Amino acid sequence: MIEVKNLSKRYGQRAAVDDLTFTVRPGTVTGFLGPNGAGKSTTMRMIVGLDAATSGTVTINGRRYADHRAPLQEIGALLDARAVHPNRSAYNHLRAIAATTGIAKRRVDEVIDLVGLREVARKPAGSFSLGMSQRLGIATALLGDPETVLLDEPVNGLDPEGVLWIRNLLRALAAEGRTVFVSSHLMSEMALTAQHLVVIGRGRLIADVPIAEFTTRACVNSVRVRSPHSAALSDLLAGPDVSIASSERGVLEVIGLSIEQIGERAAEAGICLYELSPQQPSLEDVFMELTSGSVEYRATVEVAPAGKAA
Structure with missing residues (x-):
């Protein structure tokens, strides 16, 4: 278990993390989300003692990271997949860590096989692709067979098979x-x-909820309606509290009416429906809405007219 209590980190006048409190519980994959500059990496570094907090506390299984006698057996972390000596092989990298922390040599072979690096285990880590480096970083995090696993952007650089593998592993x-x-x-x-999300923006907590609750708390659900008589149906459903949009021919996105209300009105008017289905917002939709005021960096993109150079 990771317990973060009133955690803050300041760099001069700038607060990278601001009075953050949350708990990461066992038995659940907890996602840590936030825009660039939100303070996620700083928070993770403070959890494992790489950055000192300005105020507040972080404990792993009841103790600070530095107070554990065998910290790699308590928490395994991947913060920078490239933090490996480029001339050292994957096997020797893991073997050196194991030898200096009291971890059995056989565990090195176990994690190499677990992450699928057996064929390249003797090659220099500096020759690895980003995806292979991620696998080595995950092997390092799991080397001590820890009760707590902390991974910062572990799917970066992985191919589809690798993404599926890390999903199943977590x-x-x-x-x-x-x-x-x-x-x-x-x-x-x-x-x-x-299964659970912790969302921060500008160093402050925005949400700490199960993912199912998160995706229903912000955006308004809509109903997708497909009909050969969409124009007539749009006129029929229009009202002061109803919003109707159309992203493609014959399809309406309706907000303000339930599936039952739309179906009953269409039936009474004799309008044929090909589809009538609820449209819940995606995680991305809700995330963008809740963090819109916390985005530190915004880009302006101008698209050149067709046929003209940008």
Whole structure:
């Protein structure tokens, strides 16, 4: 379990993390989300003692990271996949860590096989692709067979097979009763992997909820209606509290009426419907809405007219 209490980190007048409090519990994959500059990496670094907090506390299984006699057996972390000596092989990198922390040599072979690096284990880590480096970083995090796993952007650089592998791995670790805390900017993947979310913006807590609750708390649900008589149906459904949009021919997105209300009105008017289905907002939709006021960096993109150079 990771317990963060009133945690703050300041760099001069700038607050990177501002009075943050949350708990990451065992048996669940907890996603850590936030825009660039939100303070996610700083928070993770403070959890494992790489950055000192200005105020507040962080404990892992009841103790500060530095107070554990065998910290790698309590929490395994991946913060920078490239933090490996480029001339050292993957095997020797893991073997050196194991030898200096009292971890058995056989565990090195176990994690190499677990992450799928057996064929390249003797090659220099500096020759690895980003995806291979991520696998080595995950192997390092799991080397001590820790009860708590902390991973910062672990799917960066992975191919589709690798993404599926890490998704299944994280869920399997949580199913064993471990604490799993993972950050990512890939909303679609987080929606498939996490059961709970901690969302921050500008260093402050925005949400700490189960993912199912998160996706229903912000955006208004709509109803997708497909009909060969969409124009007539739009006129029929129009009202002061009803919003109707059309992104493609014959399809309406209706907000303000339930499926039952739309179906009954269409039936009474004799209008044929090909589709009538609820449209819940995606994790990305809700995330963008809730963090819109916390985005530190915004880009302005101008699209050149067709046929003209940008």
